[in-house]
Amino acid sequence: MDAINPKSKIGIVGAGLIGRAWAIVFARAGHPVSLYDADRDALAHSVVVLQAALSDLKAAGLLDELPATVRARVTPAMTLADAVANAAYVQENVGENVAAKQALFAELDRLAPENAILASSTSTIPASQWSAALTGRVRCLVAHPVNPPHLVPLVELSPAPWTSPEVVVRAQALHESVGQVPIIVRKEIQGFILNRLQGALLAEAFRLYADGYASTDDLDKTVRDGLGLRWSFMGPFETIDLNAPGGVSAYCERYGELYYEMAQTQTPRQWDDRLVRAIENERRALLDADDLEERAAWRDRRLMQLIAHKRKAAAQD
Numbered sequence: 001m002d003a004i005n006p007k008s009k010i011g012i013v014g015a016g017l018i019g020r021a022w023a024i025v026f027a028r029a030g031h032p033v034s035l036y037d038a039d040r041d042a043l044a045h046s047v048v049v050l051q052a053a054l055s056d057l058k059a060a061g062l063l064d065e066l067p068a069t070v071r072a073r074v075t076p077a078m079t080l081a082d083a084v085a086n087a088a089y090v091q092e093n094v095g096e097n098v099a100a101k102q103a104l105f106a107e108l109d110r111l112a113p114e115n116a117i118l119a120s121s122t123s124t125i126p127a128s129q130w131s132a133a134l135t136g137r138v139r140c141l142v143a144h145p146v147n148p149p150h151l152v153p154l155v156e157l158s159p160a161p162w163t164s165p166e167v168v169v170r171a172q173a174l175h176e177s178v179g180q181v182p183i184i185v186r187k188e189i190q191g192f193i194l195n196r197l198q199g200a201l202l203a204e205a206f207r208l209y210a211d212g213y214a215s216t217d218d219l220d221k222t223v224r225d226g227l228g229l230r231w232s233f234m235g236p237f238e239t240i241d242l243n244a245p246g247g248v249s250a251y252c253e254r255y256g257e258l259y260y261e262m263a264q265t266q267t268p269r270q271w272d273d274r275l276v277r278a279i280e281n282e283r284r285a286l287l288d289a290d291d292l293e294e295r296a297a298w299r300d301r302r303l304m305q306l307i308a309h310k311r312k313a314a315a316q317d
Helices: 017-027 040-059 067-071 080-084 098-111 127-131 165-177 194-210 216-231 236-242 248-265 273-286 289-316
Strands: 009-013 033-036 074-077 087-092 117-120 140-145 154-159 181-184
Touching: 009 017, 009 080, 017 033, 017 040, 017 067, 017 140, 033 040, 033 080, 040 067, 040 074, 040 289, 074 080, 080 087, 080 098, 087 098, 098 117, 098 127, 117 127, 117 165, 127 140, 140 165, 154 165, 165 181, 194 216, 194 273, 216 236, 216 273, 236 248
Parallel strands: 009 033, 009 087, 033 074, 087 117, 117 140, 154 181
Antiparallel strands: 140 154
């Protein structure tokens, strides 16, 4: 299989929040995009929202072309066959249901060109669970994004045991070419990488709250104004490598036993109704439920500002 051409067609199946964000990712990189959803109303709405999102990117200095120019590369598809016809890469974005994915990928495998890569945005279902029976299973893998993928560039590429290594290489090259940051999940594992790391932090945050050590707001501050500042431009291994003279070995020699002892006490708590209600009450005291959508838009604007800053800083490094 050859590398995917920078102008090759991309098929997006599922036009919800993730699907339309993927459409932006590929269209702003110059690819023609065919966007499909079985719900015609959802498809029409997505196209409208997509235009607004492109305008926001332009205002933030994150779009090199006019929004209308990028928008013109996205074509609504009325059928699944139209969406994947002549596509070099297909990104699926339907609900987290194994049977539904098995049925859909059987159709995609039948309809898409033989050399097209078939990828799923699933955040919970390994590729082996929905691709095992497919004739073209060697071209299937998970490409799990972070929400929203047009602002947060990480993509987890998780192949099934039978996925062709060449397919993984081509998918990685494609995502790099459109400005994403792909990582390779070397073996299938529940939750992939990002959700497991996030889950570890959430488990401890819930435990610390449940046992009365800190409020939800103070736990958020600890990450937002502490750990998160470093984590916005370096990961955990680089962090500890720089946190002790002599690097990671010296850090582990100093603190390894302490972290091991702490880990013995970090038993996760069930997220039962009582605990969830208590956290919900604290959150609603800080942010009314009616303001959640507006706050999410604020989050996206902050992400755009952070991305712009990181790009500027990277150019100066």
